[in-house]
Amino acid sequence: MxxxxxxxxxxxxxxxxxxxxxxxxxxxxxxxxxxxxxxxxxxxxxxxxxxxxxxxxxxxxxxxxxxxxxxxxxxxxxxxxxxxxxxxxxxxxxxxxxxxxxxxxxxxxxxxxxxxxxxxxWVRGAESAELVTPTRRKSLTILGLGGTVGTPPNGITAPVVVVSDFDELQRRAADVKGKIVLIDAPFVSYGETVMYRALGASRAAKLGAVAMLLRSVASYSMNTPHTGGLRYDSTVARIPAAAVTVEDAMLMHRMQQRGQPITVTLKLGAHVLxxxxxxxxxxxxxxxxxxxxxxxxxxxxxxxxxxxxxxxxxxxxxxxxxxxxxxxxxxxxxxxxxxxxxxxxxxxxxxxxxxxxxxxxxxxxxxxxxxxxxxxxxxxxxxxxxxxxxxxxxxxxxxxxxxxxxxxxxxxxxxxxxxxxxxxxxxxxxxxxxxxxxxxxxxxxxxxxxxxxxxxxxxxxxxxxxxxxxxxxxxxxxxxxxxxxxxxx
Amino acid sequence: MxxxxxxxxxxxxxxxxxxxxxxxxxxxxxxxxxxxxxxxxxxxxxxxxxxxxxxxxxxxxxxxxxxxxxxxxxxxxxxxxxxxxxxxxxxxxxxxxxxxxxxxxxxxxxxxxxxxxxxxxWVRGAESAELVTPTRRKSLTILGLGGTVGTPPNGITAPVVVVSDFDELQRRAADVKGKIVLIDAPFVSYGETVMYRALGASRAAKLGAVAMLLRSVASYSMNTPHTGGLRYDSTVARIPAAAVTVEDAMLMHRMQQRGQPITVTLKLGAHVLxxxxxxxxxxxxxxxxxxxxxxxxxxxxxxxxxxxxxxxxxxxxxxxxxxxxxxxxxxxxxxxxxxxxxxxxxxxxxxxxxxxxxxxxxxxxxxxxxxxxxxxxxxxxxxxxxxxxxxxxxxxxxxxxxxxxxxxxxxxxxxxxxxxxxxxxxxxxxxxxxxxxxxxxxxxxxxxxxxxxxxxxxxxxxxxxxxxxxxxxxxxxxxxxxxxxxxxx
Structure with missing residues (x-):
């Protein structure tokens, strides 16, 4: 587009x-x-x-x-x-x-x-994500972002830290190491919101995150994941990145607000030929x-x-x-x-x-x-x-x-x-x-x-x-x- | 509901x-x-x-x-x-x-x-449907209807006959035997359209169909399948039945209108405990x-x-x-x-x-x-x-x-x-x-x-x-x- x-x-x-x-x-x-x-x-x-x-x-x-x-x-x-x-x-x-x-x-x-x-x-390969905690196992509906690297075959299982924007990511910098960062940025306009898709993975990686999940860049959702390209910063590690649906992003955000620890297993088969x-x-x-x-x-x-x-x-x-x-x-x-x-x-x-x-x-x-x-x-x-x-x-x-x-x-x-x-x-x-x-x-x-x-x-x-x-x-x-x-x- | x-x-x-x-x-x-x-x-x-x-x-x-x-x-x-x-x-x-x-x-x-x-x-079990012909293999997004019987483990692979309503199903009665019937009935109101979900499987079975696919009963779709109960007529064979998305129903209908033969493999793991x-x-x-x-x-x-x-x-x-x-x-x-x-x-x-x-x-x-x-x-x-x-x-x-x-x-x-x-x-x-x-x-x-x-x-x-x-x-x-x-x- x-x-x-x-x-x-x-x-x-x-x-x-x-x-x-x-x-x-x-x-x-x-x-x-x-x-x-x-x-x-x-x-x-x-x-x-x-x-x-x-x-x-x-x-x-x-x-x-x-x-x-x-x-x-x-x-x-x-x-x-x-x-x-x-x-x-x-x-x-x-x-x-x-x-x-x-x-x-x-x-x-x-x-x-x-x-x-x-x-x-770039080839997507098989992919899946599962919410493991807090309360029930639930498949998340995802699409790996275009250009993402894959995960190891058994996936990455890690606690999730949910942030609303890059400012909050910076404020929570000390919490992010070894975690999966979920950026739950509400859609404002494509121009304003797509930067999280473009830059989110590397911003999170810079703080030690092991993967990035993104609230889909979407002005409406029926549990609909949106893919699209990301851009890795060549100075930091390339971490796997996928879009979750607006609904699933909000779900995990509510769980965090309730003080519940969140864990996700993310598997991405993405690779480049x-x-x-x-x-x-x-x-x-x-x-x-x-x-x-x-x-x-x-x-x-x-x-x-x-x-x-x-x-x-x-x-x-x-x-x-x-x-x-x-x-x-x-x-x-x-x-x-x-x-x-x-x-x-x-x-x-x-x-x-x-x-x-x-x-x-x-x-x-x-x-x-x-x-x-x-x-x-x-x-x-x-x-x-x-x-x-x-x-x-x-x-x-x-x-x-x-x-x-x-x-x-x-x-x-x-x-x-x-x-x-x-x-x-x-x-x-x-x-x-x-x-x-x-x-x-x-x-x-x-x-x-x-x-x-x-x-x-x-x-x-x-x-x-x-x-x-x-x-x-x-x-x-x-x-x-x-x-x-x-x-x- | x-x-x-x-x-x-x-x-x-x-x-x-x-x-x-x-x-x-x-x-x-x-x-x-x-x-x-x-x-x-x-x-x-x-x-x-x-x-x-x-x-x-x-x-x-x-x-x-x-x-x-x-x-x-x-x-x-x-x-x-x-x-x-x-x-x-x-x-x-x-x-x-x-x-x-x-x-x-x-x-x-x-x-x-x-x-x-x-x-x-009733338990859904694993389920999938794949469009095998005419042109490319494509996964269909489905939900088995509530109460459906399952398919054999390897699924049912059969040609698809697409109809818009029960009248057309009757007119095409001679084509239906051994086929999968897809009912692509556009949403009018829930009351009027849901009868295809309720009765479609048995109506199709009466004519010898081996499975029924249903355009989801939905007033809007973002490739969103809708489940819901069906009602088997006890006088005819119970055939597996699943909802496809509005989009996939329209896709197969267009293929039929182009004269392309359509084949689908349907696998439903549904069963009753x-x-x-x-x-x-x-x-x-x-x-x-x-x-x-x-x-x-x-x-x-x-x-x-x-x-x-x-x-x-x-x-x-x-x-x-x-x-x-x-x-x-x-x-x-x-x-x-x-x-x-x-x-x-x-x-x-x-x-x-x-x-x-x-x-x-x-x-x-x-x-x-x-x-x-x-x-x-x-x-x-x-x-x-x-x-x-x-x-x-x-x-x-x-x-x-x-x-x-x-x-x-x-x-x-x-x-x-x-x-x-x-x-x-x-x-x-x-x-x-x-x-x-x-x-x-x-x-x-x-x-x-x-x-x-x-x-x-x-x-x-x-x-x-x-x-x-x-x-x-x-x-x-x-x-x-x-x-x-x-x-x-």
Whole structure:
């Protein structure tokens, strides 16, 4: 996933295997309003000038065709039903990538190809956790964190110390040695809370803890564990780390508050295998005048190894892909090339986006705009962009063409993990803004399944992506580059 | 659980091991509005006459004291954290019952005792299901249905036929022999949808199916399986039956729609052991004038063997128990005795309620009113009752005393599984009406944990139960008996 990345985060991420899961995002996450038709922090509406206003009829045609069609949802469902979750290194991911390439060829897309990159190969293995004391043996519902080391085969059995945050961890530093630390930090926002997943294991290890358990980073729970990447500090021991459910974290916290000694046995079979070859999957609608100038629409093909990776992010791939198919079907070939990319390894390495930027560095100047849809293919509200003042001025006008479907909002700071390396090369980037009010209910869980996305909302999102991509790819001049605008004033 | 039982259902249930899980409830379930302060189907407001109006100050005192106190939530949490889920026959249930008796004695309740009954002892055992074809091996998330027979140790591997309802099952009768039938019936209401859980296995067996899988009876799912009782038809073979998640049911349905052959391996270790002794737990606030006349407040102590049985129904026990403690603390001893009962074996036998009615049959006429709180200890809206016209006329006035806290609604048809046998003996019965809009999110699942109940809402519910119990137990005359009123006109 990414949700609400600042450009600062994008910059950080390109060099990080933690991908989008840094604590850099809170400002923008707080800014973005979800659950209604208004988007807080969006720039005020503008009236398009004559150049862009001339596209209104075409945009209407795109949107009208998009909303009649549920192909994006069906493809997302077929892909995720057939291949299941698709972690980097898995056979499922490679088969899914090949399936997409075959279907893109069937669709008549041009220059369909896999672009090879090497990806990490972390394997979860068997895992379990059991509450041994105080009162009854009880299985805890867990998911090892992505990248965790394993435990010895018999597991680690140790007393548990529960803390609510890093301050309390520091205050209880003397209690932690030889213990399992459970961080029971309530969800505030992803940006604020995910730091415990990212950094908790090493912070606990620094104080002598033998393992770290984390309250799942979740805005709602039905006893639902959430996985996601962690980041080991190379200066301290790597200790095993797993997410427990919100419910089980609260249970153990209550036990501690009652003065009951808590003991857990944690077994994680996680291990790392050598890197394996993978690929970004690419297809094109070649531009009629400037085929070497590129607008990217994209999502990521990989997922964590749970659920079906439907919301995160097969849906993003499906809407981006369908947007290009739609333009093709309507006979709308823009001046420039629109390139759909299904990235590999967003979740635990970001090697797909990094590899693309490296391989295409010489053509970076020819990349006019790069979009990634990775906020869940929910009802569209607008677009979030990281682009120069003058590009933003143009993009606001493009957004205004979507006022009819309440998707005219333009916010600043958007992008996506996999287009981050392109942003570092100066490419304007963006991501659809959507109603992500339930995003962190399903994120990185077994509940990330096709039913969580709505065919009609996905169809609207296809329209938004297709409209932006078409207009940007067809404008007489490419989007102006320059220092990204960061303030809405 | 019970939710929204009609008196017809109550009558049926006393003789049924399916307890509240019959399809008899839809009329009342549809009538009951949840999620706001209004209760559809409630009788119009009334102004209390002088006899009942005289209780307003006392009711206000009860409510004021109730809402200041979160003991009910804390007790529910301690009970369920300590003993976990409490299926009839389990050691956990018996230990929990003993714990309640000890705490009731600590509280200074009178005549604290266990009243013995024998209960069934069904054991889930190890269970699993695996999707073998069409495309990938995938574990299905299941819960065997309560009372299911097991499979052979190596499981049952068979093709799956997916149907949406019993009509489709009949239409596909020729396809079913030797197959596993998956009933993917979307949730309409509990009353309407639960019949597939109750009857599905035998309906499928009649056509030669070898096992039955059921889409969980759930109004929301985060890949959450819901267990609950089934009812075998004695004229056909007993086949194993398990609930799959809504997500997995939809997955297999999509596969069938794509023309893909589906095969599942189902392993259930379920088996039945001999009946074991259990008990209803009882404590009293003995009446000052008519100690042999009884008002019951109650909930059930047992639960299914998943989650913590917090909503269903430790919360109901806790609020009923706390209501009696509250009256005691306030020095409010009514004319009649208020008896708090924690029933055993509501979920898979109803032997607690049946045993009580049998043991106390001779004193049935002395039971003035019997309440059971088993709709989840959520925000109170009023009371649902099964009582004579003249009793209803009185109960409406009692409800009016709770207008200040928006809990004045009186609806017809309420009760609870465990007070059903008393209703058959002519005792007026009732159940608190609550905002149960999320009840079927958590019902019979691993997500039924203390966090799903709110301390402030439970405190309000304590006030409502205490107010009703006190006034009814203190009125000069007992509630009049007679044929229950069934129409709100």
């Amino acid at each position: 990414t949700r609400s990345l600042s450009i600062a985060a994008l910059t950080t991420l390109a060099a990080s295997t933690l991908a989008a899961q840094t604590p850099n995002a809170p400002a923008r996450a707080a800014q973005l309003h979800v659950g209604s038709d208004t988007v807080a922090g969006a720039l005020p509406p503008v009236t398009p000038g004559p150049t862009i206003a001339a596209y209104q009829a075409t945009v209407d045609r795109i949107v009208d065709a998009a909303v009649k069609d549920s192909t994006a949802w069906k493809r997302m469902a077929e892909l995720t039903d057939t291949f299941g979750p698709r972690l980097a290194g898995s056979d499922a991911l490679e088969k899914a990538l090949d399936w997409v390439l075959a279907r893109m060829k069937d669709d008549g897309l041009q220059n369909v190809r896999g672009e090879p990159v090497m990806v990490p190969h 050598p890197d394996v070859p993978s690929k970004n999957v690419v297809g094109e609608l070649v531009g009629r005048e400037k085929p070497d100038e590129i607008v990217i629409v994209s999502g990521h093909m990989d997922s964590w190894d749970v659920g079906q990776g439907a919301m995160d992010d097969a849906g993003g791939v499906a809407v981006s892909w369908e947007a290009v198919k739609l333009l093709k079907r309507l006979g709308l070939t823009p001046r420039r090339t629109i390139r759909v990319v299904g990235w590999t390894n967003e979740e635990n390495g970001a090697r797909g986006g990094q590899g693309y930027a490296k391989a295409h560095a010489a053509e970076a100047a020819k990349h006019v705009f790069a979009m990634e849809s990775d906020n869940g293919a929910f009802r569209p509200l607008g677009m979030g962009v990281t682009a120069s003042d003058s590009a933003v001025a143009i993009l606001r006008q493009v957004g205004a063409l979507l006022g009819r479907m309440n998707a005219a909002a333009l916010t600043l700071g958007g992008g996506g993990t996999d287009v981050g390396p392109l942003a570092q090369l100066g490419v304007p980037v963006g991501e659809p803004e959507v109603d992500g009010s339930k995003y962190f209910w399903f994120h990185h869980t077994n509940a990330d399944t096709p039913d969580k996305l709505d065919p009609a909302d996905m169809a609207k999102l296809v329209g938004v992506i297709a409209a932006y991509a078409y207009v940007i790819a067809d404008l007489p001049e490419p989007l102006p580059r320059g220092t990204p605008r960061t303030s809405s004033r | 019970t939710r929204s039982l009609s008196i017809a259902a109550l009558t049926t249930l006393a003789a049924s091991t399916l307890a509240a899980q019959t399809p008899n409830a839809p009329a009342r379930a549809a009538q009951l509005h949840v999620g706001s302060d209004t209760v559809a189907g409630a009788l119009p407001p009334v102004t209390p006459g002088p006899t009942i109006a005289a209780y307003q100050a006392t009711v206000d005192r009860i409510v004021d004291a109730a809402v200041k106190d979160s003991t009910a939530w804390k007790r529910m949490a301690e009970l369920t954290d300590t003993f976990g889920p409490r299926l009839a026959g389990s050691d956990a249930l018996e230990k929990a019952l003993d714990w309640v008796l000890a705490r009731m004695k600590d509280d200074g309740l009178q005549n604290v005792r266990g009243e013995p009954v024998m209960v069934p002892h 001999p009946d074991v002794p259990s008990k209803n737990v009882v404590g009293e606030l003995v009446g000052r004038e008519k100690p042999d006349e009884i008002v019951i407040v109650s909930g059930h102590m047992d639960s299914w063997d998943v989650g913590q049985g917090a909503m269903d129904d430790a919360g109901g026990v806790a609020v009923s128990w706390e209501a009696v403690k509250l009256l005691k603390r306030l020095g409010l001893t009514p004319r009649r005795t208020i008896r708090v009962v924690g029933w055993t074996n509501e979920e898979n036998g109803a032997r607690g309620g049946q045993g009580y009615a049998k043991a106390h049959a001779a004193e049935a006429a002395k039971h003035v009113f019997a309440m059971e709180s088993d709709n989840g200890a959520f925000r109170p809206l009023g009371m649902g009752v099964t009582a004579s016209d003249s009793a209803v006329a009185i109960l409406r006035q009692v409800g009016a005393l709770l207008g200040r806290m928006n809990a004045a609604a009186l609806t017809l048809g309420g009760g609870g599984t465990d007070v059903g046998p008393l209703a058959q003996l002519g005792v007026p019965v009732g159940e608190p009406e609550v905002d149960g809009s999320k009840y079927f999110w958590f019902h019979h699942t691993n997500a039924d944990t203390p966090d799903k109940l709110d301390p402030a809402d439970m405190a309000k519910l304590v006030g409502v139960i205490a107010a009703y119990a006190y006034v009814i137990a203190d009125l000069p005359e007992p509630l009049p008996r007679g044929t229950p009123r069934t129409s709100s006109r």
